Amino acid sequence: MGRGKQINYQAIPEAYRPREQEGAADDAERSRSTTQEKDGSKRNLIYPEAPEPLPLPVIDNHTHLDFRDGKLNVSVEQAVQAAAQVGVAGLIQVGCDVPSSEFAVRAAQQNPAVLAAVAIHPNDAARLAERGQLDAAIERIDELAGQERVRAVGETGLDYFRTGPEGRPVQEESFRRHIEIARRQGKALQIHDRDAHQDVVRVLRDEQLPPRVVFHCFSGDAQLARICNENGWYMSFAGTVSFKNSTGIQDALALADPGLILVETDAPFLTPHPYRGRPNASYMIPYTLRFMAGHRGADLEQLCSQVMANTLEVYGAF
DSSP: OOTTSOOOGGGSOGGGSOOSOOOOOTTOOEEEOOOBOTTSOBOOOSOOOOOOOOSSOEEEEEEOTTEEETTOOOOHHHHHHHHHTTTEEEEEEEOSSHHHHHHHHHHHHHOTTEEEEEOOOHHHHHHHHHTTOHHHHHHHHHHHHTSTTEEEEEEEEEETTTSOGGGHHHHHHHHHHHHHHHHHHTOEEEEEEESOHHHHHHHHHHSOOOSOEEETTOOOOHHHHHHHHHHTOEEEEOGGGGSTTOHHHHHHHHHSOGGGEEEOOOBTSOOOTTSTTSOOOGGGHHHHHHHHHHHHTOOHHHHHHHHHHHHHHHHOOO
16 A cells, blocks of 8 residues: 555546646645655655545544645545545645635535634744734734634644744743634634644643644654643644554553544645655544544444544534
8 A cells, every 4th residue: 555556546536636727726726735755756646546435424624725735735625525535524625824814714605514723823923023013914814814714723732843942932831822813713622733742732821722632643642642632722633643654643542532533634744654745634633533533442433433523512513
């Protein structure tokens, strides 16, 4: 199933199959620009084969349909249809800045299987602050968060991987302002936490929180999982949980309260094993969820049912 296997193009959802000519994706504000792996080898930009459908429906609770990976142009409707064919009944389209948040709102308003999350990503917060544009951007996010189809404020939080120490105070200020918006607007809070577990927890404990807090693309270990269990914070697992070197995340999954587990793609990033490095999409959720069931020793149907119930508890009905 890995890189050495011959690709069955007919098994790839039709909208994701390679085509000779492709233009820019409609409304796309961002793209995954790199075409090489860290070792310098060329990335395989062919989407993986569709997995076996899940026995019960679930929701991809974090994806980026406005990011392109390579030249492939896939519409929101096509993405939703491909996901539905394998038991992924809907998705949360997540904003990282004002344009992508506006895209998320439009997508949710136009498609009943899509809900929206809006925010300024912590790395973008630092860049906007340098240009004196952060206040206006957060004000726009506050406006968008009032829309009925917007069910979360995020992804917001702290990122110490891409932003150096000089940008951390601005990230924290932005994080706290997003928390206040989520609480006041009655929305869930989707957290981006990269190499910043201790400070993310500190800020959360400082603030008056909305009732539903989600650690998107959970990247912590057993210790952070225990903290989430104690506080009722949801843990959303992406394809990273299936990576062979992700023992800390796998330990967290094993300890996570079943009532706090969610699943996501973070597409087009973080494609699950055995397709790591290739483009990701919501139809890939079953690979991650099957790994999660196996790792927890759980019945797949029961896990699907639990994850779906958790998702609806966080975001409400579609």
